Structure formats: C-alpha cells, structure tokens
Amino acid sequence: MVATSFIGMGVMGFPMAGHLAAKGHDVTVYNRSAGKADAWVGKHGGRSASTPREAAHEADIVFVCVGNDDDVRSVIYGEDGAMAGMKAGAILVDHTTASAELARELETGLRDKGLRFLDAPVSGGQAGAENGVLTVMVGGEADTFEAARPVIEAYSRMIGLMGPAGSGQLTKMMNQICIAGLVQGLSEAVHFGQRAGLDISKVVEVISKGAAGSWQMENRHKTMDEGRYDFGFAVEWMRKDLGICLAEAKRNGASLPATALIDQFYAEVEAMGGKRWDTSSLLARLNR
Incomplete structure (x- = not known):
C-alpha cells in the first residue's frame, strides 16, 4: 500500500482516485469545492483535506488533476500549496493537460526542494477514467517514473515514459x-x-x-448521425487544449494550419451554444 493524495475531484480525478482506493492504496483527497471531496470519501473511504498542503502531508505520491496552468500553480505553490506539505523524496504527478513550460517549471522548483516530479497528462476521457483504462503520457526521470508506475497502473492500460519533464505534455499535444x-x-x-x-x-x-x-468513427458516428452531443469531451476543453498546442507550435516553429482552422471551427460551435457539447459537434456546424 502506498500513501497517496489526489488533488482535484472533477470528472477525471474522482474516478481515478477511486481506483487508487480500490487497489488498496491509502488516499487523501482535496477539492476546492469541499462537497466533492466529501462525496468521494462517502463513496470510497479515505480522508479529505482542507488544503492541498494538508492533503500532501506524508504522501509518497501526490496526484493533481485540475483545469489549466493557473489552477495547477494555485494548488502547488504558496503557504497552503501541496509543495509546502510534501515530505522529502515524495513524487508529484500532474495529470492536468497543461503546458510543457509549466512542467519544466515544476520539475525545477520541486527538485530544488528535494522533491520529484512527473508530468503525466491522460487520454481516454471520463469513460476511460471510470473504467480504469486511461492512456498516460509521462515526462520525467526514469527512476521517478518506475517508482510511480505501479501506482498509476491502478487506472491505466497504457503508460509510456516519453522523455524528460515536459515530454508528456508535448505528447498529449500531438494526441x-x-x-x-x-x-x-x-x-x-x-x-x-x-x-x-x-x-x-x-x-x-x-x-x-x-x-x-x-x-472516433467507431464510437461517435451513431450519435453524430442522430445530432446528439450532450455528453463526452467538451468543446471548451478541446479549445483549451488546442490553444496549448498552438502556443507551443509558435514557440517551436511548427506549422499547424489545419489545427488552427479547426480551433476556429470549434469557436463557431461555441457561438452556437455548444461550449459543453462533445467534440464531435463539429458536424452541427456543417448542418446549420
């Protein structure tokens, strides 16, 4: 059994932390809206914490799955942040889809404090999290990866170390x-x-x-043909992810003309009221 904490009880974090508990790991959870953390404890046991620092205290591995770069910084840094509560040698695994720059920043900051870091964005969506079959793309040191891998396996079917810090995020951008x-x-x-x-x-x-x-063809053609989009990975989340891709491309000189165009198509879907529609709602734009 490994002592863990999980910060972020959203549609991904809630079931991912549940799989950790089901595999026998000791889990403490934190969420900005305390009710979600309390609901998790009511379903899975474990404990909830009032701050990220409290959640990270004595944990061997601290998992984070929140919204964006700023959200990650808000739960890692500061007097009540996870970094302040982590013990020497502990590992922070960031499952948030965020920028590669943030991953490198966190790796440096944590290393200076005697802590370890992996950027580990996931693919598979809510269904993958609930069924424990996520694909995890990891950046970081090989020994840190091997230490965390058996625990991450609780909710994944594929885990790959892609290179140094930031490589997991870059791989997710390609995805x-x-x-x-x-x-x-x-x-x-x-x-x-x-x-x-x-x-x-x-x-x-x-x-x-x-x-x-x-x-996408196998799993989305039927609902697309029926014009149903009230489920799945939301357009606003995809636009956040594509924004990260386009910003990184600007930095590294990659040309992404189709990606930039499709991002604008998603902006049109948002204007149609589809911010929370599934990403397959690109068809709705064509069928207006």
Whole structure:
C-alpha cells in the first residue's frame, strides 16, 4: 500500500482516485469545492483535506488533476500549496493537460526542494477514467517514473515514459492535434453521406474496417448521425487544449494550419451554444 493524495475531484480525478482506493492504496483527497471531496470519501473511504498542503502531508505520491496552468500553480505553490506539505523524496504527478513550460517549471522548483516530479497528462476521457483504462503520457526521470508506475497502473492500460519533464505534455499535444483532424474529417464525411442519402451506420460498418477506421468513427458516428452531443469531451476543453498546442507550435516553429482552422471551427460551435457539447459537434456546424 502506498500513501497517496489526489488533488482535484472533477470528472477525471474522482474516478481515478477511486481506483487508487480500490487497489488498496491509502488516499487523501482535496477539492476546492469541499462537497466533492466529501462525496468521494462517502463513496470510497479515505480522508479529505482542507488544503492541498494538508492533503500532501506524508504522501509518497501526490496526484493533481485540475483545469489549466493557473489552477495547477494555485494548488502547488504558496503557504497552503501541496509543495509546502510534501515530505522529502515524495513524487508529484500532474495529470492536468497543461503546458510543457509549466512542467519544466515544476520539475525545477520541486527538485530544488528535494522533491520529484512527473508530468503525466491522460487520454481516454471520463469513460476511460471510470473504467480504469486511461492512456498516460509521462515526462520525467526514469527512476521517478518506475517508482510511480505501479501506482498509476491502478487506472491505466497504457503508460509510456516519453522523455524528460515536459515530454508528456508535448505528447498529449500531438494526441489532441490528431483527434481534431480526425473529428473534422469524420464530420465532413458524415455530412456528405447525409446529403447523399446514405445510411451512415451501414457505411461506417464497412469503411471502419479499412484504412479510414478510427476510435472516433467507431464510437461517435451513431450519435453524430442522430445530432446528439450532450455528453463526452467538451468543446471548451478541446479549445483549451488546442490553444496549448498552438502556443507551443509558435514557440517551436511548427506549422499547424489545419489545427488552427479547426480551433476556429470549434469557436463557431461555441457561438452556437455548444461550449459543453462533445467534440464531435463539429458536424452541427456543417448542418446549420
């Protein structure tokens, strides 16, 4: 059993921390809205803390899964931040999808305090978190990775060390770039098929088994054809992620013309009232 703390009881953190408890780890949770932390304790046991510092106290591994760079800083730094409560040699694992610059900043700051760090964004969405089958992309030192890996396995099916601090975040950016392109292509194909009078399910049954197949096609074509988007990974979250990708591309000189265009398409979906719609709602923009 490993002493852990989990900061951030959102749609991802709540079930991820639950898997840690189910695997027998000692878990203390923290959330800015204390009611969510209390609800987690009511369901899974363990303890809740009133501050990140209190949550991190005596933990071997501190997990964080919050909204963005500023949210991460708000729970790590300061008198009541997790860093102030961590014991020497403890590991902070940041599952937030954030910038590579933040990851490098945290690695340096924690190392100077005798602490260890991994940036470890995840893919798989809420369903992946609930089912314990997330893909985890990790940046950091190999020995720190090997120490944390058996614990992270509680809610993952694939974990990869991608390189030094920041590499996990860079890998997640590639993941989101790929998804954006796939969803736009699928949206255009479904739109085309609808206009052509084809049975979308029959078409997908055939083409999904060939070179065009993807997770998005298999799992989203039906709801897209029905015009249902009130679930899944929200457009506003994807826009946050694509913003990180575009900022990093500006820094490293990469050219992302399709990603920039699709980000603007998502902005149009937001203007349609779809901020919380699933990312497959790019089709709704075409079907206006």
